[in-house]
Amino acid sequence: MTTPAVLSVVLPNFNHARWIGRALKALLAQEHAPDEIIVIDDASTDDSIAVIERFAADSPSINLLRNASNLGVIQTLERGLRATRGRYVYFAAADDFVLPGFFETAVRRLDANPDLGLFCGAAVLVNSRTNRPFATRPAVWPRMDAGRVDPARVRQLLRTSDNWILTGSSLLRRECVIWAGGLDDRLGPFADGMLGRKLALKFGFFFEPKPMATWVIFSDSQSRRTAFDLKKTRHFLEAVPAWLAADPVFPAWYANIFRNRSRFSACRLVLQKHPLDREFILAVGARSAAEFAAITRIMALRDGAARMIILALLWYRLRPISLTAVLRTTLASRITRLAFGLRFRHTQKSER
Secondary structure (H helix, E strand, O other): OOOOOOEEEEEEEOOOHHHHHHHHHHHHOOOOOOOEEEEEEOOOOOOHHHHHHHHHHHOOOEEEEEOOOOOOHHHHHHHHHHHOOOOEEEEOOOOOOEOOOHHHHHHHHHHHOOOOOEEEEEEEEEEOOOOOEEEEEOOOOOOOOOEEEOHHHHHHHOOOOOOOOOHHHEEEEHHHHHHOOOOOHHHHHHHHHHHHHHHHHHHOEEEEEEEEEEEEEOOOOHHHHHHHOHHHHHHHHHHHHHHHHHOOOOOOOHHHHHHHHHHHHHHHHHOOOOOOOHHHHHHHHOOOHHHHHHHHHHOOOOHHHHHHHHHHHHHHHHOOOOHHHHHHHHHHHHHHHHHHHHHHHHHHHHHO
């Protein structure tokens, strides 16, 4: 008699031969080992297949699937989801890696709370060039200690903060993912984030304010390329709020709040670029003729001052998240970041 699978990992890959070995090594080293690791190669043209096959030769839990042509991340994840058998599913990334104790903690928390749709913890941001941790996310914790966040509380929190559920540090209950319809390819790189929010609103989640995974930051990542592209950003600002407004799981007021938060996030990233993309800032940041005129006047100031003033103005007008909540999380997570930084550096030295 076959033992039912508890934990399935779906790991899409496209031309990440340099990174996927690290991701697989971290998955296989978990105290609660995955019952299956479904790796789907999305028609890579580098040495990815050779790297994956070397790990698969020694690890029977690895199952390699290959797309005949490049389908993109979301369709590839969906193919992997359809192949899973586990009670819980983890959507991995070939260029990130999980931290020790993640799966053991997540499975234990979800087993003890069978009504919740997912578990999520914090993630540590790692610079892809230096391999050094430099920050933690989410920027706002939904609570200051480990515990449940029930659906009613999720609705309350969404009015003042967002983005507490990071896919890389989340474990999802598979039956809830199937209920939600999986990942919607129309949402592009934001499909996983919307899925997490939907599960939280319907079933609630368990939050653990400890680092569970890394999020390696690349300057040319897909999300950043989308944010810097005015045409794509405009499409996103219309398509995703429309999708939210059409789904009864989401509060009616959330679509507009989400649009404003997305405006601010996109502008914040673009304000870090040189030279300043004035067209983008005016098109995305200005919601009225008065705001357009105000931002235009500010742009006449010295570059550094102009960027800071525009960011402050956008924060004031769009009110993306609660500043109090950000400060509270920053103080609460400081010790966690320091402790992780020491442990991370020790681990990297021992692996050399």
